[in-house]
Amino acid sequence: MIAFALEIGVGALMLLVFIATLVARGDDRRWVGWLAAAGTLALTLLALPLSPAPAQLGGAFVQDGLALFAKRLFLAATFIGLLGGLSLPGRPFLRRAGEYHILVLASLLGMLVLASARDLVLLFVAFELMSIPLYILAGFAKREAGAVEAALKFFLVGSVSSAVMAYGLSFVYGAVRTTSLAGVAKAMPDGDGLLILGLLAVFGGFGFKIAAFPFHMWVPDTYEAAPTPFVAWLSVTPKAAGFVALFRVYFEGMGTAVSFWVPVAAGLATLTIVAGNLMALPQQNAKRLLAYSGIAHIGYMLVGFAATSASGTAMVLFYLVAYVFGNMGAFLVVEAVARSEGSEHLAAFRGLAQRSPLLALAMLLFLLSLGGIPFVAGFWAKLYVFWAAATAGLYWLVLLGALLTVVALFYYLIVAKRMYIEAPPATTRVPLEPMLALAVLLCALGVVILGVYPKPLVMAALRVAAPLF
Amino acid sequence: MAAPGLSAYLILAALVFTIGLFGVLTRRNAIGILLGIELMLNAVNINLVAFARFEADLAGLVFTLFVIAITVAEVGVGLAIVIAIFRVRRTVDADHLNLLRG
Numbered sequence: 001m002i003a004f005a006l007e008i009g010v011g012a013l014m015l016l017v018f019i020a021t022l023v024a025r026g027d028d029r030r031w032v033g034w035l036a037a038a039g040t041l042a043l044t045l046l047a048l049p050l051s052p053a054p055a056q057l058g059g060a061f062v063q064d065g066l067a068l069f070a071k072r073l074f075l076a077a078t079f080i081g082l083l084g085g086l087s088l089p090g091r092p093f094l095r096r097a098g099e100y101h102i103l104v105l106a107s108l109l110g111m112l113v114l115a116s117a118r119d120l121v122l123l124f125v126a127f128e129l130m131s132i133p134l135y136i137l138a139g140f141a142k143r144e145a146g147a148v149e150a151a152l153k154f155f156l157v158g159s160v161s162s163a164v165m166a167y168g169l170s171f172v173y174g175a176v177r178t179t180s181l182a183g184v185a186k187a188m189p190d191g192d193g194l195l196i197l198g199l200l201a202v203f204g205g206f207g208f209k210i211a212a213f214p215f216h217m218w219v220p221d222t223y224e225a226a227p228t229p230f231v232a233w234l235s236v237t238p239k240a241a242g243f244v245a246l247f248r249v250y251f252e253g254m255g256t257a258v259s260f261w262v263p264v265a266a267g268l269a270t271l272t273i274v275a276g277n278l279m280a281l282p283q284q285n286a287k288r289l290l291a292y293s294g295i296a297h298i299g300y301m302l303v304g305f306a307a308t309s310a311s312g313t314a315m316v317l318f319y320l321v322a323y324v325f326g327n328m329g330a331f332l333v334v335e336a337v338a339r340s341e342g343s344e345h346l347a348a349f350r351g352l353a354q355r356s357p358l359l360a361l362a363m364l365l366f367l368l369s370l371g372g373i374p375f376v377a378g379f380w381a382k383l384y385v386f387w388a389a390a391t392a393g394l395y396w397l398v399l400l401g402a403l404l405t406v407v408a409l410f411y412y413l414i415v416a417k418r419m420y421i422e423a424p425p426a427t428t429r430v431p432l433e434p435m436l437a438l439a440v441l442l443c444a445l446g447v448v449i450l451g452v453y454p455k456p457l458v459m460a461a462l463r464v465a466a467p468l469f
Numbered sequence: 470m471a472a473p474g475l476s477a478y479l480i481l482a483a484l485v486f487t488i489g490l491f492g493v494l495t496r497r498n499a500i501g502i503l504l505g506i507e508l509m510l511n512a513v514n515i516n517l518v519a520f521a522r523f524e525a526d527l528a529g530l531v532f533t534l535f536v537i538a539i540t541v542a543e544v545g546v547g548l549a550i551v552i553a554i555f556r557v558r559r560t561v562d563a564d565h566l567n568l569l570r571g
């Protein structure tokens with residue numbers, strides 16, 4: 001049972017929030033959100049001392065180091081995301097706060113199971129449990145035309161990708177005659193055409209979820225119209241879950257057959273880095289800018305994936321942690337500014353350093369981390385990923401990634417210039433809700449601590465990635 | 470006449486999948502796109518059942534049941550979103566849903 005502790009915990013928390021929603025009276029039911037956030041924090045703390053447990057359900061559910069590493073990350077990221085969303089204004093978030101939090105927890109449950117799934121059926125079910133609540137959450141403000149339109153686009157692209165993925169899974173099953181991923185890994189070295197076809201289709205399905213080019217078109221629209229604290233969470237955790245599942249399906253137990261995926265991953269990485277960075281350049285809306293920059297970051301993680309080695313996998317895990325703090329933090333600052341100025345346009349950031357120096361400093365840290373400047377988390381993340389790719393002999397990919405990092409720095413520094421050099425339109429401070437401030441502070445701490453002292457996390461990532469190969 | 474073999478079922482499934490994908494890409498009406506997605510997922514079921522039948526392996530049938538259940542959940546959410554969009558915009562035509570650009 002101990003292997004399922006976290007999943008049972010999240011399920012129980014969902015029930016608790018559900019009951020609290022039923023007994024809640026009045027129009028402001030946001031207090032149930034505190035329950036969800038406190039419960040997630042408790043589960044995060046519970047996850048820290050857990051140690052790997054033997055496989056359950058006939059090997060379909062494994063609680064190994066990789067799963068635990070991923071689950072701690074998902075729980076911590078969800079806690080920060082819930083913290084940022086606690087004080088969301090607006091009627092839907094007051095009256096329907098219970099729904100919001102139950103859906104977030106349902107998606108979290110899907111991610112936790114996905115990190116442990118070693119069976120095609122469980123993998124597919126967990127993947128859908130993660131995805132379906134996200135469609136509803138994207139359109140949560142259902143009276144706003146933009147929000148429902150974003151939800152429809154997200155849903156259509158997401159469910160087509162699920163269908164492609166399921167079609168691929170059916171071929172994988174047909175080729176190996178078992179639904180166990182260990183069986184798939186065993187059959188891979190023979191290179192059966194049906195199996196390769198199936199796995200490529202599954203890769204496409206994952207590509208949509210992690211938003212790799214050319215499967216990225218839902219990202220900017222959904223990010224722009226969905227509630228920002230939710231977007232902060234959406235932009236990091238499902239992608240982290242997608243990468244962990246990729247490692248499970250394509251790396252674990254495959255031995256030397258992993259080299260088959262090098263050209264696929266390297267090609268996708270190239271396209272994603274180039275497209276994400278170039279399309280981010282002309283953006284004037286902060287959320288769209290971060291959406292395209294997020295696509296570029298997925299490309300950098302695919303560089304680590306293309307290394308198809310234990311160190312490459314570990315460095316992608318490190319990158320994911322750095323990306324969680326940097327990207328979530330940036331989105332949460334956008335939320336704070338947008339709530340005060342009523343606009344997500346970059347012009348809203350003018351003179352932020354004079355109005356709220358600490359908020360501007362936090363945003364600067366996040367931007368520097370995303371841009372990969374030394375002594376914040378993102379620098380080590382990029383360096384390690386490039387180092388792993390260079391060790392695997394992918395020099396051209398490293399060169400391309402390094403070149404486009406400069407492009408990325410340009411659009412991050414445009415935001416910094418708005419904050420630090422331009423004159424503010426008003427001199428009043430940007431009001432900041434205490435819980436949103438706490439969430440931003442946690443992200444800033446994560447970025448700085450990982451930037452100054454990355455060693456323990458790198459070692460932990462290397463330890464959990466080693467058994468995959 | 471001999472009973473159709475495994476490849477006949479796989480070709481049927483591939484046809485159904487392609488028709489569904491074609492519908493998704495060309496239909497302008499959101500309900501039509503949903504129908505296309507439904508077809509694509511049913512192609513998966515044909516595949517799974519055919520493999521389970523010819524390999525005499527039960528796991529494929531179990532997989533099919535899960536795919537059916539998930540399809541229903543997914544289409545349920547999809548229809549709810551389409552209804553929400555119709556209430557706000559009075560249209561479900563994909564060409565008119567163009568608020569978000571850039």
